[in-house]
Amino acid sequence: MAKRxxxxxxxxxxxxxxxxxxxxxxxxxxxxxxxxxxxxxxxxAASTATIETGFGHTDWKAFWDVSEGVRQLRLASTDEVFPTYEEERRFAFARTHEVFFWDIEGKTKTFNRFNIEVLWPNIDEYISIWDSTKTSDHWAAGRRMKSDLEDAKIEPPRWPPPSRELIPF
Known part of the structure; x- marks a missing residue:
């Protein structure tokens, strides 16, 4: 029998x-x-508490994950659970640096669990770097995350990302 x-x-x-x-x-x-x-x-009580989202009625199981970072990103992306300012701030940072937190293939986005497990415990530190350097060194927080992934022997995403071409109006 498995030990709890x-x-x-x-x-x-x-x-x-x-x-x-x-x-x-x-x-x-x-x-x-x-x-x-x-x-x-x-x-x-949790089994009867549901919210209405674009996907129908959703309960806590839709947000639960063994990874705290995945749980927090799911919650912060759902207005119906009233994310706090700090949760929204972390989510906005992750979206700005999405190549670190999501794998994107075509129109499909999935969580990059390896990266999240390494990066999430330091998310507030990365945000602090971002806040203090985004106007002087836009890529500094990403470089720190890239370095932390390399230290964990995880292949980091390409950073800084290639320049996006300007699209004329």
Whole structure:
């Protein structure tokens, strides 16, 4: 039998005595830990919470991914889940530097998971480089990401990208 990984996240909440008693009561009646009771209640609630998108009704499973970067990019690209300013900022940066975050073949875009796994933990640092250099060295953040991918033995995209031809009006 596969071993379940240890829990790695904690949640601290304030409860009134009645709610705390109900939680402990459910835990005893079901023979479950308080953590298991809360987790299963969340799964049940999440399964009924849906949003309407251009693809129909969507629930949390459409956004879930083991990669935090993929999850964050999916959420930030969906207005119906009300992304925060910081999420929108990260998404805008990724879109500006899309060759690092997506594989683009024809009209199809898929996440570049290898790159995202290496780059996402430092996304705010790359944005800081971008903010401080975009008017003096437009390619600096991309060069840093390229270097980090090379350090991880991942083939980076061509950077800076080739100049785009100007299209006359």
């Amino acid at each position: 990984p240890a829990k790695s996240e904690t949640l601290t909440i304030r409860l009134d005595p009645k709610t705390r008693f109900m939680l402990e009561f459910i835990s005893r009646v079901k023979g479950q830990t308080i953590t298991t009771v809360v987790e299963r209640a969340l799964v049940e």
